[in-house]
Amino acid sequence: QKEVEQDPGPLSVPEGAIVSLNCTYSNSAFQYFMWYRQYSRKGPELLMYTYSSGNKEDGRFTAQVDKSSKYISLFIRDSQPSDSATYLCAIGKNTGFQKLVFGTGTRLLVSP
Amino acid sequence: DTAVSQTPKYLVTQMGNDKSIKCEQNLGHDTMYWYKQDSKKFLKIMFSYNNKELIINETVPNRFSPKSPDKAHLNLHINSLELGDSAVYFCASSQLERNGVGELFFGEGSRLTVL
Numbered sequence: 001q002k003e004v005e006q007d008p009g010p011l012s013v014p015e016g017a018i019v020s021l022n023c024t025y026s027n028s029a030f031q032y033f034m035w036y037r038q039y040s041r042k043g044p045e046l047l048m049y050t051y052s053s054g055n056k057e058d059g060r061f062t063a064q065v066d067k068s069s070k071y072i073s074l075f076i077r078d079s080q081p082s083d084s085a086t087y088l089c090a091i092g093k094n095t096g097f098q099k100l101v102f103g104t105g106t107r108l109l110v111s112p
Numbered sequence: 113d114t115a116v117s118q119t120p121k122y123l124v125t126q127m128g129n130d131k132s133i134k135c136e137q138n139l140g141h142d143t144m145y146w147y148k149q150d151s152k153k154f155l156k157i158m159f160s161y162n163n164k165e166l167i168i169n170e171t172v173p174n175r176f177s178p179k180s181p182d183k184a185h186l187n188l189h190i191n192s193l194e195l196g197d198s199a200v201y202f203c204a205s206s207q208l209e210r211n212g213v214g215e216l217f218f219g220e221g222s223r224l225t226v227l
Contacts, residue, residue, distance in 0.1 A: 008153070032213055043116070043202055043218025044155070086153060097167050097212055098143070102155040 006103030023089035118219040135203030144186040
């Protein structure tokens with residue numbers, strides 16, 4: 001079983017839709033959770049980062065963590081064509097140094 | 113001014129050759145990484161250096177050898193290239209907080225194709 005599972009998509013939505021992207025993980029030792037966005041032919045860039053269960057909001061983006069279910073989500077409100085990218089979840093443990101485990105990424109396509 | 117820059121962007125080479133990828137960061141970060149992203153977009157850590165010291169060394173063939181001459185540079189040398197080495201190699205850097213967590217800043221990637 002992979003440490004992090006993520007549906008590769010593609011997920012196609014019309015502009016303005018609410019998008020839900022999800023990951024599940026297998027090891028309860030993971031303590032912090034990140035979402036990275038990767039445009040085609042570019043490096044990933046950090047969108048959101050959270051430690052605790054619950055919701056964290058930043059503009060149109062909301063990260064949600066449910067540690068009891070080992071389930072993390074990223075919601076995008078009022079999606080825009082510029083949101084079309086691959087979204088990667090990443091999880092890590094507090095070991096004193098950072099060794100993130102990435103999901104395979106979900107490709108999102110937002111059509112005008 | 114690019115924060116994390118890596119060269120070359122594209123590499124096409126024959127099996128058995130040796131190649132190097134260079135990375136430089138101007139963010140003043142202490143920690144640098146090499147990640148490999150395969151054709152299915154799976155991003156996996158290979159190595160990490162903190163202040164020129166190797167701190168993460170994943171199960172990577174000995175043909176891959178990282179070198180960090182100073183904390184702003186991390187290079188990757190690959191010997192005897194194989195078809196399975198074809199991938200995009202990303203360099204990244206971060207400044208870790210006290211809890212050992214920090215945002216990763218990635219370069220644009222070096223796309224290696226082995227023929």
